[in-house]
Amino acid sequence: MYKLPELSYGYDSLQPYISREIMELHHKKHHQTYIDKVNAALESAPSSFKDLPIEDLLKRLDEAPEEIRQVVRNNGGGHYNHSFFWDIMTPGGNTISDNFAKLLGGKYGTVDGFKEAFSNRATAVFGSGWAWLMPDLSIVTTPNQDNPIMDGEPAPILGLDVWEHAYYLDYKNVRPDYITAWWKVVDWTEVERRYRTHLD
Ligand SMILES: [Fe+2]
Structure with a gap:
C-alpha cells in the first residue's frame, strides 16, 4: 500500500509562483487519487508484485497482470x-x-540556454505530460503519467508537471507563464544531488 508523502514545506510556501x-x-x-487507484488495482496482484517500492514497480510493469497493467502504469506513475x-x-x-x-x-x-530549451520542450508537450x-x-x-524509468531509462534528475491541473487555477491556459514562474522554486541542490547519486 502506497501512502501520500508529506511535503517538506507548507502549501503556501511556494507562493507567489504556485498558489x-x-x-x-x-x-x-x-x-x-493516483495512490488510491494504484492501491486498489494492486489488491488482486501477487504480493511479490504489490509490495515493491514504487520505483521498482514502474521498472517491472511488464510483470503486472495484463488486466491491471495500464491502470498501474497511469496511477503508479502518477504517484512516483x-x-x-x-x-x-x-x-x-x-x-x-x-x-x-x-x-x-x-x-x-x-x-539560461538550458532553461530556454527545457521550457520550450515543456511548452510543446501536447496535452498532459511531463518534461524531464x-x-x-x-x-x-x-x-x-509516464516516466522514462518505465522504458528502462535511468531516473530523471528534474521534472516538470505540465498537466493543466498543475497551473490552471493560477495561470489559466498560459502554460509558458507557469513554466517561467516554476523556475523560481526549483531546488537545484536536490537536482544536483540526484545527478551525483546517478554517477555513484
Ligand atoms: Fe500533477
Missing part, C-alpha cells in the same frame, strides 16, 4: 512523478552550484 490553492489540491486530491515533483521544489528556489552550472553550460551554452532532465543532461518528455 496555496494549487498546492493543496494537487497534493491532497490529485496525488492522493508527483512524489518526485514535490522533492525538486523548495520555497524561493535556490542557486545552481558553479559546478553544475558549468555542466549545463557545456551542453546548452549557458544555464535526464542524468546525461538530455531533455525528454513523456505523455500522461
Whole structure:
C-alpha cells in the first residue's frame, strides 16, 4: 500500500509562483487519487508484485497482470512523478552550484540556454505530460503519467508537471507563464544531488 508523502514545506510556501490553492489540491486530491487507484488495482496482484517500492514497480510493469497493467502504469506513475515533483521544489528556489552550472553550460551554452530549451520542450508537450532532465543532461518528455524509468531509462534528475491541473487555477491556459514562474522554486541542490547519486 502506497501512502501520500508529506511535503517538506507548507502549501503556501511556494507562493507567489504556485498558489496555496494549487498546492493543496494537487497534493491532497490529485496525488492522493493516483495512490488510491494504484492501491486498489494492486489488491488482486501477487504480493511479490504489490509490495515493491514504487520505483521498482514502474521498472517491472511488464510483470503486472495484463488486466491491471495500464491502470498501474497511469496511477503508479502518477504517484512516483508527483512524489518526485514535490522533492525538486523548495520555497524561493535556490542557486545552481558553479559546478553544475558549468555542466549545463557545456551542453546548452549557458544555464539560461538550458532553461530556454527545457521550457520550450515543456511548452510543446501536447496535452498532459511531463518534461524531464535526464542524468546525461538530455531533455525528454513523456505523455500522461509516464516516466522514462518505465522504458528502462535511468531516473530523471528534474521534472516538470505540465498537466493543466498543475497551473490552471493560477495561470489559466498560459502554460509558458507557469513554466517561467516554476523556475523560481526549483531546488537545484536536490537536482544536483540526484545527478551525483546517478554517477555513484
Ligand atoms: Fe500533477
